[in-house]
Amino acid sequence: MATTLPRHGRPSNGPPNSALPALPVSKTRKSAGGIAAPSKPPNTPRSGLRAPSATHLPPPTPAPTTALPTPKGAATPNGRTIRKTVSINSFPQPPKGDSRTTSLPPSPLSSGLSTTTPARKSRTPSATPRMGHLSNMTPSLLNGSGEGKTLSGASVRNSDGLMSISSPPQSRSSSAQDSYSTSATTYDDPVDMNASSISDKRVSKGIDGKGNVLVSVRVRPDSGSNNNQVEGEWMVDGRRSLVSYRGKEGGDYFYDNVFATHDDNSRVYDHCAKRLVRRVMEGYHGTVFAYGMTGTGKTFSMQGTASSPGVIPLAITDIFSYIRETPSREFLLRVSYLEIYNEKIHDLLNMSTSGVGGTGTQDEIKLREDSKRGVYATPLKEEIVQSPTQLLRVIARGDQARRTASTQFNARSSRSHAVVQIVVESRERIPGNTGGDSKRSGLPPGGVRVSTLSLIDLAGSEKAAETKDRRIEGSHINKSLLTLGTVISKLSDAKDKDGKDKDGKHLPYRDSKLTRLLQGALSGNSLVSILCTIQIGAAGSAASANSHTTETINTLKFASRAKNSIVSHAKRAEEALGAGGEGGARVLLERYRMEILELRGQLDQQAKNETTNAEDEDRAKDEEEERLREKEAEARHEEQMLEMQLARTALKERIDHLNKLILSSKSIGVNTNGTFSSLGMHARFSQASLQASVRSSMAMSTGSRPLLERTASMASSSSTIGRRSSGQRHSSGGEAEEDDSLGEFGEFGDGTASLAAQNQALQADLADKNRYIATLEKRLLQARRASSSRTSVGFSSPNKGIMVGEDHSVSVLMKEKDAEIAELRAKLDDKDRMLSALRSAARSRDAAEGMDSSRRETREMRSSLLYDHAASPPPQGALPDPPVTRRKSISPMRGRKSVDEMSMILDEMISQQVESGHMVRGQRGSVRVVSDSRKAQAQAPAQPADLEVLRESPPVLHEPKQVALEA
Numbered sequence: 001m002a003t004t005l006p007r008h009g010r011p012s013n014g015p016p017n018s019a020l021p022a023l024p025v026s027k028t029r030k031s032a033g034g035i036a037a038p039s040k041p042p043n044t045p046r047s048g049l050r051a052p053s054a055t056h057l058p059p060p061t062p063a064p065t066t067a068l069p070t071p072k073g074a075a076t077p078n079g080r081t082i083r084k085t086v087s088i089n090s091f092p093q094p095p096k097g098d099s100r101t102t103s104l105p106p107s108p109l110s111s112g113l114s115t116t117t118p119a120r121k122s123r124t125p126s127a128t129p130r131m132g133h134l135s136n137m138t139p140s141l142l143n144g145s146g147e148g149k150t151l152s153g154a155s156v157r158n159s160d161g162l163m164s165i166s167s168p169p170q171s172r173s174s175s176a177q178d179s180y181s182t183s184a185t186t187y188d189d190p191v192d193m194n195a196s197s198i199s200d201k202r203v204s205k206g207i208d209g210k211g212n213v214l215v216s217v218r219v220r221p222d223s224g225s226n227n228n229q230v231e232g233e234w235m236v237d238g239r240r241s242l243v244s245y246r247g248k249e250g251g252d253y254f255y256d257n258v259f260a261t262h263d264d265n266s267r268v269y270d271h272c273a274k275r276l277v278r279r280v281m282e283g284y285h286g287t288v289f290a291y292g293m294t295g296t297g298k299t300f301s302m303q304g305t306a307s308s309p310g311v312i313p314l315a316i317t318d319i320f321s322y323i324r325e326t327p328s329r330e331f332l333l334r335v336s337y338l339e340i341y342n343e344k345i346h347d348l349l350n351m352s353t354s355g356v357g358g359t360g361t362q363d364e365i366k367l368r369e370d371s372k373r374g375v376y377a378t379p380l381k382e383e384i385v386q387s388p389t390q391l392l393r394v395i396a397r398g399d400q401a402r403r404t405a406s407t408q409f410n411a412r413s414s415r416s417h418a419v420v421q422i423v424v425e426s427r428e429r430i431p432g433n434t435g436g437d438s439k440r441s442g443l444p445p446g447g448v449r450v451s452t453l454s455l456i457d458l459a460g461s462e463k464a465a466e467t468k469d470r471r472i473e474g475s476h477i478n479k480s481l482l483t484l485g486t487v488i489s490k491l492s493d494a495k496d497k498d499g500k501d502k503d504g505k506h507l508p509y510r511d512s513k514l515t516r517l518l519q520g521a522l523s524g525n526s527l528v529s530i531l532c533t534i535q536i537g538a539a540g541s542a543a544s545a546n547s548h549t550t551e552t553i554n555t556l557k558f559a560s561r562a563k564n565s566i567v568s569h570a571k572r573a574e575e576a577l578g579a580g581g582e583g584g585a586r587v588l589l590e591r592y593r594m595e596i597l598e599l600r601g602q603l604d605q606q607a608k609n610e611t612t613n614a615e616d617e618d619r620a621k622d623e624e625e626e627r628l629r630e631k632e633a634e635a636r637h638e639e640q641m642l643e644m645q646l647a648r649t650a651l652k653e654r655i656d657h658l659n660k661l662i663l664s665s666k667s668i669g670v671n672t673n674g675t676f677s678s679l680g681m682h683a684r685f686s687q688a689s690l691q692a693s694v695r696s697s698m699a700m701s702t703g704s705r706p707l708l709e710r711t712a713s714m715a716s717s718s719s720t721i722g723r724r725s726s727g728q729r730h731s732s733g734g735e736a737e738e739d740d741s742l743g744e745f746g747e748f749g750d751g752t753a754s755l756a757a758q759n760q761a762l763q764a765d766l767a768d769k770n771r772y773i774a775t776l777e778k779r780l781l782q783a784r785r786a787s788s789s790r791t792s793v794g795f796s797s798p799n800k801g802i803m804v805g806e807d808h809s810v811s812v813l814m815k816e817k818d819a820e821i822a823e824l825r826a827k828l829d830d831k832d833r834m835l836s837a838l839r840s841a842a843r844s845r846d847a848a849e850g851m852d853s854s855r856r857e858t859r860e861m862r863s864s865l866l867y868d869h870a871a872s873p874p875p876q877g878a879l880p881d882p883p884v885t886r887r888k889s890i891s892p893m894r895g896r897k898s899v900d901e902m903s904m905i906l907d908e909m910i911s912q913q914v915e916s917g918h919m920v921r922g923q924r925g926s927v928r929v930v931s932d933s934r935k936a937q938a939q940a941p942a943q944p945a946d947l948e949v950l951r952e953s954p955p956v957l958h959e960p961k962q963v964a965l966e967a
């Protein structure tokens with residue numbers, strides 16, 4: 001009769017042990033792997049012993065519920081197994097003195113047994129042969145919330161009998177290397193699945209009060225069996241999590257989970273690791289490790305196959321499922337993979353330098369301890385992974401680098417302890433901000449939680465090895481496993497002594513790298529799930545050989561001790577709020593968040609800069625265009641100003657020159673210091689100087705094209721005079737072989753001839769000036785029009801103030817020019833009047849002397865001749881009858897007299913002009929026309945010559961004023 005053992009409550013020491021949230025309901029594990037597992041290599045030792053007979057099959061009835069001791073090794077005649085529950089203390093000592101193992105350290109399990117047995121003895125009452133831990137089953141984080149398992153008759157029948165061993169595919173292939181689907185897969189919650197029955201909760205409850213350690217035993221099928229018969233020594237009851245040995249020194253072993261041979265990896269994962277993985281995602285540290293003799297299925301359980309993925313791939317799937325199901329948090333995963341081989345740590349993800357054979361120069365990896373991280377290996381490569389596929393690939397890479405070799409019991413035995421560590425960083429996601437950062441504060445509401453899931457496939461303990469290498473490996477493996485067993489044993493003894501053993505010494509974690517690395521888990525800082533693998537074979541099979549049985553029993557004892565010894569007080573990892581310090585520096589999520597914030601800030605700044613730059617560029621472009629426009633306008637304006645300046649200069653020069661000419665003529669006419677005769681005598685010289693002056697003036701006035709044209713025309717007219725003058729000069733010393741006209745002039749040595757010539761020259765000069773004035777006026781008009789158009793342009797330009805100012809100065813200039821021109825015109829008028837006076841003087845003289853008709857004719861003829869020489873018709877109305885006399889017939893006295901008379905007349909006229917205010921006398925006796933001569937002229941009586949001059953004046957003279965007003 002099996003009895004339900006009383007469950008002792010245990011103090012809660014840390015982690016919550018309340019009901020766990022329901023896991024996803026569901027339901028069938030999908031496996032995409034259809035790849036047939038390779039069969040076991042032929043050299044694998046297999047049992048050739050007789051298979052258990054059908055008579056030894058478990059009864060179809062529920063398992064016996066009695067825990068009463070039964071005779072050792074007894075079986076009922078009807079085939080029912082007689083349970084023998086023995087104390088762990090009664091387990092036999094491991095065999096010693098095996099010839100093959102003398103050179104090896106003793107098996108850790110057997111050693112552990114020998115060292116711990118006394119202690120166990122003292123605590124386990126002999127009257128209660130069941131494992132001590134069974135009396136303390138309480139719910140735990142890993143076991144569920146207290147729901148029991150249902151033991152139906154059928155299930156009991158399946159699990160309670162002797163081994164029903166089939167031959168599963170014997171394979172060893174990394175699931176990660178195959179095309180295992182990582183799509184979301186859900187599993188039956190073992191708790192929910194078994195929640196209906198309360199009749200027998202013993203098996204599924206937390207095993208004892210020692211915290212959250214979960215111990216499971218998995219029995220590997222014995223492929224060597226030909227049938228399902230087992231010769232009565234072993235009994236595996238999965239439903240009751242019981243393994244019984246009925247053989248010598250046998251007993252009942254209860255654990256949290258016992259998996260029979262037909263249980264697959266999925267079931268193993270669901271019961272051993274699923275909850276732990278979930279807790280890790282919630283912030284607890286978790287460790288799952290497989291322990292057992294070589295070839296018993298540790299790697300098969302942890303890695304699985306393509307068709308039956310193990311703990312590692314299933315945990316990865318669950319990790320990502322959890323992330324998908326938890327949108328309120330964001331996660332970052334990084335993975336490392338190391339192995340401890342011959343007591344050296346190798347980075348399985350960084351084997352490119354060291355190589356599998358360890359020939360490279362990989363930095364030595366050491367174990368360090370940190371208050372926040374605990375014990376950790378460094379330097380170790382960590383890879384950040386973002387998908388299950390990526391994570392599986394990383395692990396598959398490590399698997400390939402792991403050292404394996406063929407052993408007596410395993411063709412591809414793992415010769416090292418392999419540790420996969422998945423670090424999970426998580427942080428609360430800010431609502432409405434999928435980017436993961438707070439736009440307002442830049443800080444998330446909570447800190448980053450960091451937890452670690454360690455998945456460890458230990459190397460198998462080996463009792464004997466054939467080769468030296470194997471022996472060395474086996475030595476290290478056994479030593480580390482022995483240390484592990486010792487630590488666990490001492491943990492049990494030291495549970496009340498603050499982690500110290502009986503002698504007050506610290507636990508020997510440092511005795512091996514394995515225990516040092518597992519220190520955190522063993523000392524209770526993390527949730528722990530231990531999967532012990534055993535292989536039990538039919539009686540007479542290889543698996544049931546003595547050594548094998550011994551190893552199996554030792555494994556069972558190790559599992560029992562672990563369950564009793566490891567007290568977990570795992571707590572949810574604290575949330576790290578900063579990225580500072582050694583611990584904080586590991587929080588990549590925080591670092592990345594800060595980096596993202598920083599990069600975002602830079603991006604924003606860059607965007608702002610780009611916008612500002614674009615605006616600046618536009619502005620600079622506009623300003624540049626504006627500057628160019630201004631420059632062009634300025635250049636145009638300067639050009640126009642220069643043009644006007646040139647025109648003004650030319651005008652000024654011309655006006656000065658004309659003024660000089662006028663004064664010179666008047667000086668000649670009004671010379672009162674008795675030199676008029678000399679004027680007459682030097683008339684030719686005076687003419688010549690006048691012409692030279694005109695020519696020089698012409699030569700100077702070359703500023704612009706119109707002026708050049710004008711100069712040419714004036715030069716042509718002057719040349720006429722010049723020829724005559726030069727002729728006069730040339731003939732001064734001689735007579736009439738000269739040019740006719742010159743000869744004729746030469747003949748007139750008296751004042752009459754001089755006057756006529758002067759008169760004619762003045763006439764020509766007057767005509768020339770008129771033309772010049774017309775040209776100037778045209779030019780002025782053009783300049784004003786140009787200025788006007790510029791002004792209108794200038795108003796629209798940004799420098800319109802300047803343009804207006806310039807234009808104003810131009811208009812002032814124009815006005816000045818107008819005034820000058822008016823003055824010039826007045827001077828010309830004076831000259832006309834002088835000419836008229838000369839003419840009238842000549843006429844008076846003629847009348848006084850009673851010139852005969854012949855002389856008159858001669859004079860007329862000469863007059864006409866004179867006009868012919870002038871190269872242009874005489875101005876209309878000008879010099880109607882020049883009083884020219886034949887000088888040869890005039891006596892010098894008479895000539896002098898007429899000159900004197902003329903001088904007198906001129907003096908009178910000038911005096912009149914001066915008196916009337918039209919002219920002013922200079923200091924040297926010269927006279928000037930006053931500036932308002934125009935007004936005086938308007939008041940003076942019009943004379944024929946004046947009218948003529950006015951008629952010749954182009955009407956455009958008044959246009960500039962109109963333009964100026966418009967401007």
Ligand SMILES: Nc1ncnc2c1ncn2[C@@H]1O[C@H](COP(=O)(O)OP(=O)(O)OP(=O)(O)O)[C@@H](O)[C@H]1O
Pocket residue numbers: 040168169170171172219220221261292293294295296297298299300301407410412413414415458459460461533
């Ligand atoms: N439960 C099982 N069902 C079917 N085959 C199994 C099972 N367990 C183990 N095997 C097979 O047994 C062989 C050895 O298994 P495995 O390599 O996992 O043992 P191990 O304990 O890891 O050995 P070692 O410690 O030497 O590495 C493999 O071929 C594997 O396929």
